[in-house]
Amino acid sequence: MMSDAIMSQGWSIFVIVLIVINLAGCGWLIWWTMHMRTDDQVEGDESTGHVWDVDLKENNNPLPKWWLNTFYLTLIFTVIYLVLYPGFGNFTGTLGWTQEGQYVEEVAASDAKFGAVYAAFGDASIEDLANNPDAVRIGKNTYDNFCAACHGADARGAISYPNLTDNDWLYGGSGAAVLQTIRNGRNGIMAPFGAVTGADGANEIADWLLADNPDDPSAAAGKARFMSSGCIGCHGINGEGNQALGAPNLTDDIWLHGGTKERIAAIIMNGINNQMPAQLDVIGEDRARLAAAYVLSLSKGTD
Ligand code: HEC
Ligand code: HEC
Incomplete structure (x- = not known):
């Protein structure tokens, strides 16, 4: 849920009331199960006091206490969770956590991690990168995610989608031409x-x-x-x-x-x-260069 998509006040109160009723109901259910006795129960007898067919007794076999206590623990966990995290109506939780915030943090972390990896290839020409196994490997990764749907997993294309492995080029096979294709797209x-x-x-x-x-x-x-x-x-x-x-x-x-x-x-x-379609807005300059290097590496040595 995005932070701006909060509930109306009425809904919030409704949800809060529902949660409170639920928690109280669960607590009561556990308490009741632990203290259950039947009216006919005989002191010192394991059975419920119910007898059928002369000697058939119904045994009272309560759940172990430790087991029932774990249910209490889940209730306590629920309360702590609702104090810390969003969930209790419009109350956002004391930690201020949001899905959006977590996403932004993860993207920033991945940019910090991979941005440096991509940028490390920043100065090299596409032709040089095509000879660099690390660059080609990362370029293949981008290819698999963003290009394979059209050009095929093996880059051999399909009808109306060019084969990228055959060294036959509509727009030229230099690093600059391939990069331009990837950045800006082409329209034949x-x-x-x-x-x-x-x-x-x-x-x-x-x-x-x-x-x-x-x-x-x-x-x-x-x-x-x-x-x-x-x-x-x-x-x-x-x-x-x-x-x-x-x-x-x-x-x-x-x-x-x-x-x-x-x-x-x-x-x-x-x-x-x-x-x-142009890919620059989708994958950015660094990954466009690495994808171009991968494409070039595919047709190297073929003519
Ligand atoms: C939506 C489908 C689609 C996607 C996604 C796509 N392409 Fe293309 N690509 C095409 C089509 C169609 C052409 C041919 C355009 C034309 O006929 O002018 C083409 C042309 C090319 C060419 C020119 C080939 C030549 O012979 O000159 C290259 C290189 C290329 N794509 C690489 C890529 C790379 C790398 C990616 C991923 C970053 C990618 N493409 C993503 C459809 C796609
Ligand atoms: C204004 C430039 C232009 C003219 C004039 C032109 N073509 Fe084309 N033709 C193209 C382009 C660009 C493509 C590639 C379209 C694409 O990217 O899919 C093409 C594609 C083709 C193809 C398909 C090739 C393939 O690999 O599938 C054939 C066949 C073709 N043209 C034949 C002709 C013939 C015959 C004429 C004259 C009657 C002609 N063209 C006139 C620009 C032109």
């Missing part, structure tokens, strides 16, 4: 070209992009379409892509949105708007 937008290419044209271009044999007539027509439809402004004259624009390389086998002819033709027809 391609307008629909259906009105320019038509469905047949889109299929032909897809044939060309996927072609094993560029001399195939449909692929050859597709290449001509690609050249004349305004694609090269972003994807380059050979479809090799442009990292400054986030326009993917279309000549490799890596397809962000799925590599079937249907998917590729559909993107040409309908365009695509693919977004990664």
Whole structure:
């Protein structure tokens, strides 16, 4: 409960009365159990004095005193607790403890502990951090918590979520480019070209992009379409892509949105708007740098 969400006076009194009645009721119940006697009880006899079927007696077998006393102890504990901590209506307790206060304290303690760890890597370049096992380990931790949901636990991505391990980059694989992606997010937008290419044209271009044999007539027509439809402004004259624009390389086998002819033709027809949300506000600068180092470490040695 947040400190500003206190109860109204009426509720507070109601709760206090309930607690008092409950405590008193429990106390009386324990006292009554300890002193229970039946009217028929015979002095010096273990039984309650009740007899059935001539000789069947009901034994009076009271709970041990020490056991009942533990119930008294729980009552005393309750009273002490309600004096120290919030719980008794609006009374906040003499210790002044709040959930919010405890949370703030714990966050401060964890910042003091981990802030120093993160800051220890403060001066190094992302490329250097990618070679530092400690930095990579902490970066992986951040990755697992904040990135894996989209890019996968193994960072190999999924349809529309880029694989981060393959050294194929929409926006570039330098430490600076990866850090910028993480800090500010990215938004890859391609307008629909259906009105320019038509469905047949889109299929032909897809044939060309996927072609094993560029001399195939449909692929050859597709290449001509690609050249004349305004694609090269972003994807380059050979479809090799442009990292400054986030326009993917279309000549490799890596397809962000799925590599079937249907998917590729559909993107040409309908365009695509693919977004990664900015992470700086979520994880802060130090952890963004360590996550970038981890990402870089994944594709090191691959090409
Ligand atoms: C909500 C989903 C989501 C989350 C969370 C997310 N990403 Fe992304 N990320 C994407 C998408 C989608 C893209 C592709 C954006 C585009 O197509 O322009 C992307 C792109 C990237 C790229 C660029 C890849 C390239 O080829 O240039 C990197 C690097 C990256 N993310 C790393 C991270 C890291 C590290 C985190 C965690 C700190 C993270 N992402 C969190 C969805 C996400
Ligand atoms: C204004 C720049 C721009 C133009 C012009 C453009 N594209 Fe794109 N295209 C992009 C961007 C940016 C993406 C990546 C979107 C993303 O991040 O998901 C993309 C993605 C694609 C993809 C999906 C690639 C994959 O890996 O899944 C295909 C296919 C494609 N474009 C083909 C074309 C064709 C064909 C044309 C011309 C008819 C064209 N584009 C024109 C910017 C452009």
